[in-house]
Amino acid sequence: MILSDKQILTEMRKRTIVIKPFNRKYLGSNSYDVHLGEWLAMYKDEILDAKRHNEVHYFRIPKEGLILVPSKLYLGVTKEYTETHRHVPFLEGKSSIGRLGIDIHATAGKGDIGFCNTWTLEISVRQPARIYAGMPIGQLIYFEVNGEVEIPYYKKRTAKYTKRSIKPVESMMWKNFQ
Secondary structure (H helix, E strand, O other): OEOOHHHHHHHHHOOOEEEEOOOHHHEOOOOEEEEEOOEEEEEOOOOOOOOOOOOEEEEEOOOOOEEEOOOOOEEEEEOOEEEEOOEEEEEEEOHHHHOOOEEOOOOOOEOOOOOEEOOEEEEEEOOOEEEOOOOEEEEEEEEEOOOOOOOOHHHOOOOOOOOOOOOOOOOOHHHHHO
C-alpha cells in the first residue's frame, strides 16, 4: 500500500521517514518531489568494467544550466537527504521530466528499509536537454512492508552505498567480485 500525504507527515513526525530539506509545498497527495542537486559526475573511461572500480569526475551544474547529450550517462544526486526506517521508498521521475526525454534512473528506483542518504540518479536523455540545479526531478513514493525487517540496509555488511554524500556515487558493482 502506498502512503498518503497525511501518512507521510505522520511518519515524519515519528522519524520513520526523514526528508531534509523538507518543504510542505513539495508534498503531493501520495509522494514527495525531490530536486536535482548541484553536482553531476561522468565516468572517466568510455568502456566500463563491472569487475573494477570505474572512476568518475565531478562537476557542478552552472547557474545557466547544463545541456545533456544523448548516448552519455550522467550521475546526478538529489538535493534531499532521506531516511526510511519502516517503509520501502521508490523514486520515479516526474512526468514533466519524462516529457522532456529525461530518464533519471536506469534500474535503481527502489530503496531499502534503512537507506539513509541522498539518491544517486542515473540520468540519460533522448535528445539534448538543458537541466538546472534545484529543479524538480523526481518523486519519492513510500510503500508499507508486511512484517519486521531483520537487518536494515545501513546495518548490512554487504551494503555498498551507506557513506553519506552530497555528490553522486559511482557504481560499486566491483565490490561483488572481491
